[in-house]
Amino acid sequence: MHIIKLNATDSTNSYLRRYIAKNKVEDYTVVLAKKQTNGRGQMGTVWSSETSKNLTFSMFKDLSVHYVEFPFYISMAISLSILKALKSLNIPDLKIKWPNDILSENKKICGILIENVIKNKLESTIIGIGVNVNQTKFNGLPKAASLKNITGVHYDLDEVLHRIISCTKEYSTLLQNGDYDAVKKEYEYNLFRKDKPSTFKDTKGNMFSGFVKGVTKYGKLMITLEDGVVKKFDLKEIEILY
Ligand code: BTN
Numbered sequence: 001m002h003i004i005k006l007n008a009t010d011s012t013n014s015y016l017r018r019y020i021a022k023n024k025v026e027d028y029t030v031v032l033a034k035k036q037t038n039g040r041g042q043m044g045t046v047w048s049s050e051t052s053k054n055l056t057f058s059m060f061k062d063l064s065v066h067y068v069e070f071p072f073y074i075s076m077a078i079s080l081s082i083l084k085a086l087k088s089l090n091i092p093d094l095k096i097k098w099p100n101d102i103l104s105e106n107k108k109i110c111g112i113l114i115e116n117v118i119k120n121k122l123e124s125t126i127i128g129i130g131v132n133v134n135q136t137k138f139n140g141l142p143k144a145a146s147l148k149n150i151t152g153v154h155y156d157l158d159e160v161l162h163r164i165i166s167c168t169k170e171y172s173t174l175l176q177n178g179d180y181d182a183v184k185k186e187y188e189y190n191l192f193r194k195d196k197p198s199t200f201k202d203t204k205g206n207m208f209s210g211f212v213k214g215v216t217k218y219g220k221l222m223i224t225l226e227d228g229v230v231k232k233f234d235l236k237e238i239e240i241l242y
Pocket of ligand 1: 013043045
Protein backbone atom coordinates (compact mmCIF):
# COMPACT_ATOMS: atom_id res chain seq x y z
CA MET A 1 0.00 0.00 0.00
CA HIS A 2 1.28 3.40 -0.99
CA ILE A 3 0.95 6.44 1.32
CA ILE A 4 1.90 9.83 -0.10
CA LYS A 5 2.72 12.04 2.87
CA LEU A 6 2.55 15.80 2.29
CA ASN A 7 3.30 18.71 4.56
CA ALA A 8 0.65 20.82 2.86
CA THR A 9 -1.71 20.78 -0.09
CA ASP A 10 -4.95 22.50 -1.08
CA SER A 11 -7.16 19.47 -0.46
CA THR A 12 -6.08 15.83 -0.39
CA ASN A 13 -9.13 14.96 -2.52
CA SER A 14 -8.05 17.48 -5.16
CA TYR A 15 -4.40 16.34 -4.96
CA LEU A 16 -5.41 12.70 -5.43
CA ARG A 17 -7.65 13.58 -8.38
CA ARG A 18 -4.73 15.35 -10.10
CA TYR A 19 -2.39 12.48 -9.19
CA ILE A 20 -4.60 9.72 -10.66
CA ALA A 21 -4.95 11.71 -13.87
CA LYS A 22 -1.18 11.37 -14.37
CA ASN A 23 -0.25 8.08 -12.69
CA LYS A 24 -1.36 4.49 -12.55
CA VAL A 25 -2.57 4.10 -9.00
CA GLU A 26 -3.26 0.97 -6.99
CA ASP A 27 -6.24 0.48 -4.71
CA TYR A 28 -6.02 2.05 -1.25
CA THR A 29 -3.32 4.50 -2.27
CA VAL A 30 -3.56 7.26 0.32
CA VAL A 31 -2.69 10.96 0.20
CA LEU A 32 -2.18 12.30 3.70
CA ALA A 33 -1.52 15.96 4.49
CA LYS A 34 -0.47 17.65 7.71
CA LYS A 35 -2.23 20.77 6.50
CA GLN A 36 -4.89 21.58 3.88
CA THR A 37 -5.21 25.14 2.65
CA ASN A 38 -8.56 24.48 0.98
CA GLY A 39 -10.02 21.53 2.87
CA ARG A 40 -13.46 20.80 1.49
CA GLY A 41 -16.56 19.45 3.22
CA GLN A 42 -19.92 18.26 1.96
CA MET A 43 -22.16 20.60 -0.01
CA GLY A 44 -19.47 23.19 -0.63
CA THR A 45 -18.54 23.70 3.01
CA VAL A 46 -15.02 24.23 4.35
CA TRP A 47 -13.22 21.57 6.40
CA SER A 48 -10.80 23.13 8.85
CA SER A 49 -8.34 21.16 10.87
CA GLU A 50 -5.39 22.24 13.01
CA THR A 51 -2.05 21.46 11.33
CA SER A 52 -0.54 18.09 12.36
CA LYS A 53 -3.13 17.41 15.05
CA ASN A 54 -5.67 15.45 13.05
CA LEU A 55 -6.00 13.10 10.12
CA THR A 56 -6.87 14.59 6.74
CA PHE A 57 -6.44 12.08 3.96
CA SER A 58 -7.92 10.66 0.78
CA MET A 59 -7.94 7.12 -0.48
CA PHE A 60 -8.24 5.76 -4.01
CA LYS A 61 -10.50 2.85 -4.96
CA ASP A 62 -10.84 1.53 -8.48
CA LEU A 63 -14.41 0.53 -9.26
CA SER A 64 -13.97 -0.53 -12.88
CA VAL A 65 -13.66 -4.25 -12.06
CA HIS A 66 -16.19 -4.53 -9.25
CA TYR A 67 -18.79 -2.11 -10.46
CA VAL A 68 -21.05 -0.76 -7.71
CA GLU A 69 -24.48 -0.01 -9.09
CA PHE A 70 -25.51 2.23 -6.21
CA PRO A 71 -22.59 4.43 -5.08
CA PHE A 72 -24.28 5.09 -1.74
CA TYR A 73 -23.16 1.60 -0.69
CA ILE A 74 -19.59 2.85 -0.84
CA SER A 75 -20.53 5.68 1.46
CA MET A 76 -22.19 3.24 3.88
CA ALA A 77 -19.18 0.89 3.79
CA ILE A 78 -16.75 3.75 4.52
CA SER A 79 -18.83 5.02 7.45
CA LEU A 80 -18.87 1.50 8.89
CA SER A 81 -15.12 1.12 8.39
CA ILE A 82 -14.46 4.23 10.42
CA LEU A 83 -16.92 3.15 13.07
CA LYS A 84 -15.19 -0.22 13.41
CA ALA A 85 -11.71 1.34 13.51
CA LEU A 86 -12.74 3.82 16.20
CA LYS A 87 -14.52 1.12 18.19
CA SER A 88 -11.25 -0.81 18.22
CA LEU A 89 -9.70 2.26 19.92
CA ASN A 90 -12.49 2.21 22.54
CA ILE A 91 -14.09 5.44 21.38
CA PRO A 92 -17.51 5.39 23.07
CA ASP A 93 -21.08 5.84 21.79
CA LEU A 94 -20.34 5.89 18.06
CA LYS A 95 -23.12 6.68 15.60
CA ILE A 96 -23.44 7.57 11.92
CA LYS A 97 -25.35 10.77 11.35
CA TRP A 98 -26.90 10.39 7.91
CA PRO A 99 -25.44 10.46 5.39
CA ASN A 100 -21.92 9.99 6.74
CA ASP A 101 -20.88 12.08 9.70
CA ILE A 102 -19.35 10.03 12.47
CA LEU A 103 -20.42 11.04 15.97
CA SER A 104 -19.18 10.09 19.39
CA GLU A 105 -21.32 11.15 22.35
CA ASN A 106 -23.41 13.19 19.87
CA LYS A 107 -20.40 15.26 18.68
CA LYS A 108 -18.99 15.13 15.17
CA ILE A 109 -15.53 13.59 15.23
CA CYS A 110 -15.18 12.69 11.57
CA GLY A 111 -16.43 13.87 8.19
CA ILE A 112 -16.34 12.04 4.85
CA LEU A 113 -16.30 13.51 1.36
CA ILE A 114 -16.61 10.91 -1.39
CA GLU A 115 -16.01 12.15 -4.92
CA ASN A 116 -16.60 9.74 -7.75
CA VAL A 117 -14.53 9.71 -10.92
CA ILE A 118 -16.92 9.17 -13.81
CA LYS A 119 -15.84 8.81 -17.43
CA ASN A 120 -18.52 6.92 -19.36
CA LYS A 121 -19.47 5.11 -16.18
CA LEU A 122 -18.37 5.18 -12.56
CA GLU A 123 -14.63 4.44 -12.86
CA SER A 124 -13.18 5.00 -9.45
CA THR A 125 -13.73 6.88 -6.26
CA ILE A 126 -11.82 9.30 -4.07
CA ILE A 127 -12.67 8.82 -0.42
CA GLY A 128 -11.78 11.89 1.62
CA ILE A 129 -11.71 11.46 5.38
CA GLY A 130 -11.14 14.03 8.10
CA VAL A 131 -10.85 12.69 11.64
CA ASN A 132 -10.52 15.08 14.56
CA VAL A 133 -7.91 13.24 16.59
CA ASN A 134 -5.81 15.40 18.93
CA GLN A 135 -7.17 18.92 18.35
CA THR A 136 -8.89 20.14 21.50
CA LYS A 137 -10.38 23.54 20.63
CA PHE A 138 -13.18 23.92 18.09
CA ASN A 139 -14.06 27.59 18.33
CA GLY A 140 -17.46 28.37 16.84
CA LEU A 141 -18.20 24.69 16.22
CA PRO A 142 -20.17 23.55 19.27
CA LYS A 143 -21.12 20.21 17.68
CA ALA A 144 -17.51 19.21 16.86
CA ALA A 145 -15.07 17.27 19.03
CA SER A 146 -11.97 15.13 18.74
CA LEU A 147 -11.08 11.68 19.98
CA LYS A 148 -8.91 13.39 22.59
CA ASN A 149 -11.83 15.58 23.75
CA ILE A 150 -13.91 12.46 24.26
CA THR A 151 -11.43 10.11 25.96
CA GLY A 152 -8.63 12.37 27.23
CA VAL A 153 -6.12 10.18 25.39
CA HIS A 154 -3.50 11.51 22.93
CA TYR A 155 -3.51 9.27 19.84
CA ASP A 156 -0.78 8.27 17.43
CA LEU A 157 -2.03 9.48 14.03
CA ASP A 158 -0.38 6.62 12.11
CA GLU A 159 -2.06 4.07 14.35
CA VAL A 160 -5.53 5.58 13.77
CA LEU A 161 -4.84 5.86 10.02
CA HIS A 162 -3.77 2.22 9.67
CA ARG A 163 -6.77 0.96 11.61
CA ILE A 164 -9.09 2.91 9.29
CA ILE A 165 -7.34 1.67 6.13
CA SER A 166 -7.49 -1.93 7.28
CA CYS A 167 -11.24 -1.69 8.13
CA THR A 168 -11.85 -0.04 4.75
CA LYS A 169 -10.34 -3.06 3.01
CA GLU A 170 -12.58 -5.36 5.05
CA TYR A 171 -15.80 -3.54 4.10
CA SER A 172 -14.73 -3.16 0.46
CA THR A 173 -14.34 -6.93 0.30
CA LEU A 174 -17.91 -7.28 1.63
CA LEU A 175 -19.15 -5.08 -1.22
CA GLN A 176 -17.02 -6.92 -3.78
CA ASN A 177 -18.59 -10.17 -2.56
CA GLY A 178 -22.01 -8.65 -3.16
CA ASP A 179 -23.01 -8.49 0.54
CA TYR A 180 -25.00 -5.30 -0.06
CA ASP A 181 -27.80 -6.16 2.35
CA ALA A 182 -25.37 -6.81 5.21
CA VAL A 183 -23.75 -3.41 4.68
CA LYS A 184 -27.09 -1.58 4.54
CA LYS A 185 -28.44 -3.40 7.60
CA GLU A 186 -25.37 -2.62 9.70
CA TYR A 187 -25.37 1.01 8.51
CA GLU A 188 -29.03 1.45 9.46
CA TYR A 189 -28.47 -0.21 12.83
CA ASN A 190 -25.80 2.40 13.64
CA LEU A 191 -27.76 5.46 12.48
CA PHE A 192 -28.00 8.42 14.83
CA ARG A 193 -31.60 8.82 16.14
CA LYS A 194 -32.68 5.48 14.63
CA ASP A 195 -36.27 4.72 15.75
CA LYS A 196 -36.20 7.65 18.17
CA PRO A 197 -38.59 10.62 18.11
CA SER A 198 -36.49 13.23 16.30
CA THR A 199 -36.60 16.78 15.00
CA PHE A 200 -35.62 17.75 11.46
CA LYS A 201 -35.14 21.04 9.65
CA ASP A 202 -35.96 21.55 5.97
CA THR A 203 -34.27 23.99 3.58
CA LYS A 204 -36.78 26.73 4.43
CA GLY A 205 -35.90 26.41 8.12
CA ASN A 206 -39.18 24.67 9.02
CA MET A 207 -38.90 22.11 11.79
CA PHE A 208 -40.83 18.87 11.84
CA SER A 209 -40.90 15.66 13.85
CA GLY A 210 -40.64 12.02 12.93
CA PHE A 211 -38.66 8.82 13.34
CA VAL A 212 -35.50 7.87 11.42
CA LYS A 213 -36.31 4.49 9.85
CA GLY A 214 -33.48 3.81 7.41
CA VAL A 215 -32.12 4.67 3.97
CA THR A 216 -32.88 3.78 0.38
CA LYS A 217 -30.22 2.31 -1.92
CA TYR A 218 -29.96 5.78 -3.48
CA GLY A 219 -29.01 7.22 -0.10
CA LYS A 220 -32.25 8.97 0.73
CA LEU A 221 -33.24 9.10 4.38
CA MET A 222 -36.57 7.45 5.25
CA ILE A 223 -38.52 9.15 7.98
CA THR A 224 -41.88 8.13 9.43
CA LEU A 225 -43.75 11.36 10.02
CA GLU A 226 -46.09 11.92 12.98
CA ASP A 227 -49.14 10.92 10.87
CA GLY A 228 -47.48 7.57 10.07
CA VAL A 229 -46.61 8.46 6.47
CA VAL A 230 -43.09 7.41 5.40
CA LYS A 231 -41.23 10.09 3.39
CA LYS A 232 -37.87 9.97 1.66
CA PHE A 233 -35.52 12.92 1.76
CA ASP A 234 -32.42 13.89 -0.17
CA LEU A 235 -29.28 15.24 1.47
CA LYS A 236 -30.00 18.76 0.29
CA GLU A 237 -33.56 18.69 1.62
CA ILE A 238 -33.22 18.19 5.35
CA GLU A 239 -30.95 18.12 8.37
CA ILE A 240 -31.42 15.97 11.47
CA LEU A 241 -31.26 18.26 14.47
CA TYR A 242 -31.78 15.91 17.43
C1 BTN B 1 -17.87 16.89 5.80
O1 BTN B 1 -18.18 16.42 6.88
O2 BTN B 1 -18.39 17.92 5.35
C2 BTN B 1 -16.83 16.18 5.00
C3 BTN B 1 -15.45 16.58 5.40
C4 BTN B 1 -14.36 15.83 4.66
C5 BTN B 1 -12.99 16.36 4.98
C6 BTN B 1 -11.89 15.56 4.35
S1 BTN B 1 -10.31 16.01 4.97
C7 BTN B 1 -9.53 15.09 3.73
C8 BTN B 1 -10.32 15.26 2.47
N1 BTN B 1 -9.88 16.43 1.74
C9 BTN B 1 -10.80 17.38 1.68
O3 BTN B 1 -10.67 18.48 1.13
N2 BTN B 1 -11.91 16.97 2.32
C10 BTN B 1 -11.76 15.64 2.85
